[in-house]
Amino acid sequence: MKTMKCDLCDHTAQGETFEEWMNALKPHYMTAHADVMAQHAGNPEEMKAKMGAWMKENQERFNAAITT
Numbered sequence: 001m002k003t004m005k006c007d008l009c010d011h012t013a014q015g016e017t018f019e020e021w022m023n024a025l026k027p028h029y030m031t032a033h034a035d036v037m038a039q040h041a042g043n044p045e046e047m048k049a050k051m052g053a054w055m056k057e058n059q060e061r062f063n064a065a066i067t068t
């Protein structure tokens with residue numbers, strides 16, 4: 001199990017895998033960072049690109065996180 005902070009604030013989420021962590025973080029992201037998500041909502045291509053970059057970045061961060 002890994003515990004890792006949200007990339008935008010100090011909220012933490014846990015997961016065995018990156019996918020689990022992402023799912024655990026999702027409800028927080030939807031409420032606390034809805035504005036960030038809304039920024040690209042009108043542009044599906046940009047949204048896709050941003051999501052891809054976000055996932056790559058956070059996957060690397062997750063891989064580097066210490067297992068507890």
Ligand SMILES: [Zn+2]
Pocket residue numbers: 006007008009010011028029032033
């Ligand atoms: Zn956050």
